[in-house]
Amino acid sequence: MKNSVFKALADPSRRQILKLLKNSDKNVGEILENFDMAGASLNHHLTILKNADLVTSEKRGQYVIYSLNTTVFQEILEWIFEIKGGTKNEI
Amino acid sequence: MKNSVFKALADPSRRQILKLLKNSDKNVGEILENFDMAGASLNHHLTILKNADLVTSEKRGQYVIYSLNTTVFQEILEWIFEIKGGTKNEI
DNA sequence: TAGATATTTAGAAATATATCTAAATATCTT
DNA sequence: AAGATATTTAGATATATTTCTAAATATCTA
Numbered sequence: 001m002k003n004s005v006f007k008a009l010a011d012p013s014r015r016q017i018l019k020l021l022k023n024s025d026k027n028v029g030e031i032l033e034n035f036d037m038a039g040a041s042l043n044h045h046l047t048i049l050k051n052a053d054l055v056t057s058e059k060r061g062q063y064v065i066y067s068l069n070t071t072v073f074q075e076i077l078e079w080i081f082e083i084k085g086g087t088k089n090e091i
Numbered sequence: 092m093k094n095s096v097f098k099a100l101a102d103p104s105r106r107q108i109l110k111l112l113k114n115s116d117k118n119v120g121e122i123l124e125n126f127d128m129a130g131a132s133l134n135h136h137l138t139i140l141k142n143a144d145l146v147t148s149e150k151r152g153q154y155v156i157y158s159l160n161t162t163v164f165q166e167i168l169e170w171i172f173e174i175k176g177g178t179k180n181e182i
Numbered sequence: 183t184a185g186a187t188a189t190t191t192a193g194a195a196a197t198a199t200a201t202c203t204a205a206a207t208a209t210c211t212t
Numbered sequence: 213a214a215g216a217t218a219t220t221t222a223g224a225t226a227t228a229t230t231t232c233t234a235a236a237t238a239t240c241t242a
Binding site for chain 1: 113164
Binding site: 098102104128129131132135136150152153154 | 233238
């Protein structure tokens with residue numbers, strides 16, 4: 001499990017971004033509406049999430065759409081089971 | 092889910108400590124053998140893990156024994172499911 | 183009780199992180 | 213093409229984190 005994933009999850013704003021993207025993909029402006037933060041600051045968080053593969057982004061015209069990448073969460077689950085002991089069947 | 096938990100997991104040394112404690116409880120010296128780090132530094136990491144309720148500690152004579160506290164991992168799992176969607180039955 | 187061992191606390195230094203403003207780049211619309 | 217809107221980059225600053233050494237505290241053993 002990559003360190004960048006845990007580092008990315010260690011910030012409340014970034015976790016909230018993930019929660020926002022759970023429901024629907026959003027462009028940067030739409031994400032920004034939920035925060036009291038400069039656009040450049042949000043961009044910094046998005047970059048960190050992207051480097052951790054927790055989100056993906058795609059340019060559509062003027063906008064950049066961010067989406068949740070759920071495959072990494074599977075890896076996090078596996079890391080937890082490794083520590084916690086047990087398997088997916090025993091939750 | 093408390094921020095302190097994610098913060099605690101964001102450091103590789105601390106994640107390794109959790110992995111070490113998975114197999115058996117250990118005192119500080121035994122944990123320290125696995126790291127190239129001053130005792131005071133390790134103590135700092137242990138304090139962070141303790142504040143996040145990821146480990147517990149108990150003094151036994153001269154030694155302090157650290158143990159994994161698996162109950163918090165259950166909460167982490169639930170947070171992941173909240174983001175990822177799905178339930179424990181669908182892994 | 184004195185010295186040895188185990189752990190924690192205090193304080194300092196280096197590095198990393200989060201945030202900002204200003205400017206750059208890309209795209210859209212008229 | 214010019215101006216408007218969306219996003220990113222650059223550079224600065226403040227705060228947080230990791231690590232160290234030295235010293236303090238607690239317990240054990242001879």
